[in-house]
Amino acid sequence: MALAQLKLANAEIFTVDVKSNVPSKPIGFEIVRWCENRDAGLKEYATANDIKYDYICSIEGGYLPDENGLPYVVTYAVVEDNLGNKSTGKCWA
Numbered sequence: 368m369a370l371a372q373l374k375l376a377n378a379e380i381f382t383v384d385v386k387s388n389v390p391s392k393p394i395g396f397e398i399v400r401w402c403e404n405r406d407a408g409l410k411e412y413a414t415a416n417d418i419k420y421d422y423i424c425s426i427e428g429g430y431l432p433d434e435n436g437l438p439y440v441v442t443y444a445v446v447e448d449n450l451g452n453k454s455t456g457k458c459w460a
């Protein structure tokens with residue numbers, strides 16, 4: 368329904384399990400690296416399986432220290448189009 372509201376009724380979304388090559392529970396910049404590594408794995412998967420895509424997206428969570436040095440949960444998303452243009456976003460609880 369949401370895709371139809373965005374006039375993307377013919378869009379196809381599917382998930383692929385790819386390795387991130389970073390430790391479990393990433394901290395700081397490792398979270399973004401994890402997303403980028405997964406995007407690279409998605410591109411390899413698409414190429415190997417002759418899958419054409421407009422966008423790929425990886426969403427990962429981890430920890431960042433707050434102003435007191437205590438960890439808080441943060442989530443990053445890296446979206447990349449088929450021309451290699453990237454956008455990174457972050458949200459935290």
